[in-house]
Amino acid sequence: MSKWDQLTKAVGELEEKKVIEILHKFINTNPSYEEVQKVIKACQAGMIIVGDCFEKGDYFVGDLIFSGELLAKVIAIVKPFLGNSSSIKKGKIVIGTVQGDLHDIGKNIFKSMVDAAGFEVxxxxxxxxxxxxVNKVREVQPDIVGMSGVLTVALEAMKDTVDGLKEAGLRDDIKVILGGNPVTKEACAYIGGDAYTANAAEGVKICRSWVV
Incomplete structure (x- = not known):
């Protein structure tokens, strides 16, 4: 098994100690940008395993929270070796939990994962x-806007936000992805989103497909 496969396995099995150990050995070699990208891809593959395990019921919400925290640690460790190359980032994404909802666990997990996938978040x-x-979209001109919500009242807030982006003349230039348990196919259509998901790993796949 290669060191990248070992890293993928460790991330997928949420073995924090092993992941950190592998990464510290790695950065001691003064890695190149290309080598760091291999590490990130290996970790992304590990997060896909986490997402699959969650879908199958082998992992729970607490495991997803932990995986997001682990991924944030990974990014923090390798970030100094990424440089400032504009080729690092695949696209820009604005994310936030909509008005009336104070939950941020799902948003934070998604944030860590899209950051690792190469997005400017x-x-x-x-x-x-x-x-x-509206103001943030106008300011940074992202490719994607991600809206999160756990409460049912978030659905109307999401619709209001999409409508607000339309009124500001910004909706046609972006993709909108919705996240949270209340969001269904029907709700997504009502709100005016381009896609929805309750799974962060699936959400990353969708976002990556939009900026290829």
């Missing part, structure tokens, strides 16, 4: 009004 936080999304 702008997290505007929780309980964010329409104006906050």
């Amino acid at each position: 702008y997290d505007i936080g929780i309980d964010q009004p329409v104006s906050a999304f």
Whole structure:
């Protein structure tokens, strides 16, 4: 088994101590940008395993939270070796929990995963009004906007936000992905989103397909 396969396996099995050990040995070699990309890809593959295990019921929400924290640690360790090359980032994404909802676990997991996938992420936080999304989109001109919500009231807030982006003349230039348990296929259509998911790993796949 190669060291990258070992890393993927360790991430997939949430073996934090082993992941950190592998990474510290790795950075002591003063790795190149290309080598760091291999590490990130190996970790991404590990996160896909985590997502699959969650879908099968082998992992639970607590495991997803831990995987997001682990991924954040990975990024922090290898970030100094990524340099400032514009080729690092695949696209820009603005994410936030909509007004009336204070939950951020799912958003934070998704944030860590899209960051590791190569996106430039702008997290505007929780309980964010329409104006906050509109202003941030106007400011950074992202490719994607991600809206999160766990409460059923979040559905109307998501629709208001999409409508606000339309009124501001910004909707046609972006893709909108919705996240959270209340969001269904029907709700996504009602809100006006391009896609929805309750699984962070699946959400990353969708976002990556939009910027290829």
